[in-house]
Amino acid sequence: MTASLSLQSVSNQYGSTRVLHDLSLEVAAGEMVSLLGSSGCGKTTTLRLVAGFLSPSSGRILLGGRDLVGVPAHRRDIGIVFQNYALFPHLKVVDNVAFGLKQRGIDAAERQKRAGTMLERVGLSELADRYPGALSGGQKQRVALARALVIDPALLMFDEPLSNLDAKLRIDMRVEIRRLQRANGNTALYVTHDQEEAFSISDRVAVMNAGRIEQLDTPEVLYRRPGNAFVARFVGYENMIPMRVVERDGASVTGEMAGGAKLVLSQDQFGPIPDAFVLAARPDGLLVAGAGNGIPVVLGLRTYLGRTYQYRCQSAVGELVANGSVEAQDGHAVLVPVAEQCCVLKPESR
Amino acid sequence: MNARINPLLVGFAALVMIFLVAPLIIIIGASLSDTTFLTFPPRGLTLRWFENIFAVDAFRSTMVTSFQLGVFGTLLSLLVGIPTAYALNRFRIALPRWLGTVYVLPVLIPEIVLGFSLMKSMIIGLGVPYFPGLLIGHALLVLPYAVRVVSASLASFDFSIEEAAISLGSHPLKTFFTVVLPNIRSGVIAAFILAFITSINDVSVSLFLTGPGVSTLPIQILAYMDQFFDPTVASVSVLLMLVTVVVMAGVEATLGLTFLTK
Numbered sequence: 001m002t003a004s005l006s007l008q009s010v011s012n013q014y015g016s017t018r019v020l021h022d023l024s025l026e027v028a029a030g031e032m033v034s035l036l037g038s039s040g041c042g043k044t045t046t047l048r049l050v051a052g053f054l055s056p057s058s059g060r061i062l063l064g065g066r067d068l069v070g071v072p073a074h075r076r077d078i079g080i081v082f083q084n085y086a087l088f089p090h091l092k093v094v095d096n097v098a099f100g101l102k103q104r105g106i107d108a109a110e111r112q113k114r115a116g117t118m119l120e121r122v123g124l125s126e127l128a129d130r131y132p133g134a135l136s137g138g139q140k141q142r143v144a145l146a147r148a149l150v151i152d153p154a155l156l157m158f159d160e161p162l163s164n165l166d167a168k169l170r171i172d173m174r175v176e177i178r179r180l181q182r183a184n185g186n187t188a189l190y191v192t193h194d195q196e197e198a199f200s201i202s203d204r205v206a207v208m209n210a211g212r213i214e215q216l217d218t219p220e221v222l223y224r225r226p227g228n229a230f231v232a233r234f235v236g237y238e239n240m241i242p243m244r245v246v247e248r249d250g251a252s253v254t255g256e257m258a259g260g261a262k263l264v265l266s267q268d269q270f271g272p273i274p275d276a277f278v279l280a281a282r283p284d285g286l287l288v289a290g291a292g293n294g295i296p297v298v299l300g301l302r303t304y305l306g307r308t309y310q311y312r313c314q315s316a317v318g319e320l321v322a323n324g325s326v327e328a329q330d331g332h333a334v335l336v337p338v339a340e341q342c343c344v345l346k347p348e349s350r
Numbered sequence: 351m352n353a354r355i356n357p358l359l360v361g362f363a364a365l366v367m368i369f370l371v372a373p374l375i376i377i378i379g380a381s382l383s384d385t386t387f388l389t390f391p392p393r394g395l396t397l398r399w400f401e402n403i404f405a406v407d408a409f410r411s412t413m414v415t416s417f418q419l420g421v422f423g424t425l426l427s428l429l430v431g432i433p434t435a436y437a438l439n440r441f442r443i444a445l446p447r448w449l450g451t452v453y454v455l456p457v458l459i460p461e462i463v464l465g466f467s468l469m470k471s472m473i474i475g476l477g478v479p480y481f482p483g484l485l486i487g488h489a490l491l492v493l494p495y496a497v498r499v500v501s502a503s504l505a506s507f508d509f510s511i512e513e514a515a516i517s518l519g520s521h522p523l524k525t526f527f528t529v530v531l532p533n534i535r536s537g538v539i540a541a542f543i544l545a546f547i548t549s550i551n552d553v554s555v556s557l558f559l560t561g562p563g564v565s566t567l568p569i570q571i572l573a574y575m576d577q578f579f580d581p582t583v584a585s586v587s588v589l590l591m592l593v594t595v596v597v598m599a600g601v602e603a604t605l606g607l608t609f610l611t612k
Contacts, residue, residue: 051513051517052517053513053516072522073513073516073517073522074516074517074518074519074520074521074522074525075519076517077519078517079517079518080513080514080517082510082513082514083510084508084510086508086510086511086513086514087511087514088511088514088515088529088533089511089533090529090532090533099515099518099520100518100519103518103519103520104519144514147514147518151518151519
């Protein structure tokens with residue numbers, strides 16, 4: 001069974017601090033949405049509110065049309081995968097997986113059968129009779145995943161499920177999670193602080209900041225067209241260059257930045273450009289060049305990234321981070337914006 | 351490795367061992383002496399003083415009382431102590447820090463003061479009969495062990511395990527018994543043993559709460575010594591020691607003694 005999740009103007013208060021501000025979020029049935037943000041942004045609070053471990057101070061939480069506020073946590077039919085696995089140490093792997101089925105009154109033989117099938121699906125059949133203490137981190141997380149999936153919950157939730165695993169395993173596991181969630185068709189809410197993880201695993205991502213959703217979109221849109229500076233920074237636009245338009249000629253617009261340097265940008269590439277704007281650029285969106293239509297800088301510290309070099313550059317708007325080849329040496333240069341790795345933001349956005 | 355041990359240190363360690371062990375040997379020796387007075391080394395060997403314990407009514411009845419107090423007082427303290435320890439750990443952030451200390455007070459304040467104040471408030475003030483009074487007194491005396499030892503167990507318990515069980519459909523109360531309790535089992539057992547031994551060997555609190563017809567074994571030993579000075583006192587002490595040793599051996603066999611000192 002799967003259901004849509006709807007948060008309507010949910011607020012949460014801890015003491016006198018507001019942790020969530022009128023948060024609204026719709027997750028369609030079968031969709032996987034990530035809550036992405038740094039610690040303290042309210043993403044875990046949101047998850048705990050949906051789980052029923054916290055109560056909202058106002059707002060409604062609907063799961064498949066049913067209002068969850070007032071429904072105790074054990075009656076919400078939500079499977080959760082926890083960061084630290086949270087397996088039952090006193091139960092064998094198979095009994096861990098069967099735990100939720102037991103609570104649903106399913107008889108022992110059927111429980112064992114379903115738990116066994118689920119363990120097979122996560123590739124742990126041969127470990128069914130072990131205790132969790134004897135498993136590796138990745139195996140534990142698979143058991144936790146199986147335990148949440150086997151009850152076929154209305155909603156699956158993940159609370160930073162991969163942050164205790166090493167890098168290689170993290171990538172394997174996120175593919176695994178996505179595969180199983182897709183196959184089962186579960187609606188899922190995935191909490192993480194890792195942008196790459198959120199982007200790779202979700203249908204849509206909600207970038208959160210200070211108890212609010214800054215932007216909720218597909219990973220592609222977030223990556224290419226962030227809605228404001230916060231989201232832009234979060235997805236890797238490290239350089240923010242405030243500019244104003246000094247000349248318009250058809251699609252091409254000439255912008256001037258502090259210090260008087262001018263750039264010609266094409267609205268065909270950047271979309272409509274307002275009179276005052278911020279040019280946001282990833283490090284690979286500013287190419288170090290000897291001359292051309294660019295931002296004049298003094299090259300500083302150079303670090304080697306494998307494919308390319310990265311330079312810390314001094315400019316009239318402060319330090320900029322740009323990529324370039326080894327030919328570029330210390331001294332003066334210009335940074336040429338690459339449209340695909342830059343975007344134009346409204347200036348009023350933070 | 352070139353470990354040099356200071357001979358002074360060896361001597362000192364030996365002295366400590368002698369002081370710890372010698373009284374026990376003397377008591378064991380004296381309890382076996384075939385004389386009508388306490389003496390060491392024993393003259394002749396007999397077990398009649400051990401038989402005498404069971405021949406003296408007061409020893410028999412107080413032994414039963416002490417055992418009842420040890421078991422039921424400890425159970426009572428666990429009944430209060432386990433939920434207390436749970437709350438102290440589960441809601442640690444929300445609770446004031448000093449709250450945990452309150453439950454250790456019976457260990458911190460002199461036992462004689464605890465005994466006196468309990469007598470004043472319960473026996474004299476409220477007219478509580480002797481046995482229930484003793485039971486409450488012993489439960490209170492051992493409560494710190496219940497709270498502290500169970501707390502130590504809960505401190506390493508990950509409460510998201512409890513949340514996992516609840517999210518899977520288990521009622522919170524049921525979760526406590528099926529998920530939390532099995533994972534702090536060894537802590538509960540350790541708390542029971544420490545509390546039981548403390549209760550069985552207690553004098554100070556019991557002294558104030560016993561009365562005509564109701565007494566504990568250690569109090570009876572004191573009373574007996576007032577009138578007689580035969581080796582029965584030594585043999586009853588050896589018996590108390592044996593109970594402690596048997597319990598400790600039980601711990602060692604099941605959990606390991608280091609478990610209690612952790």
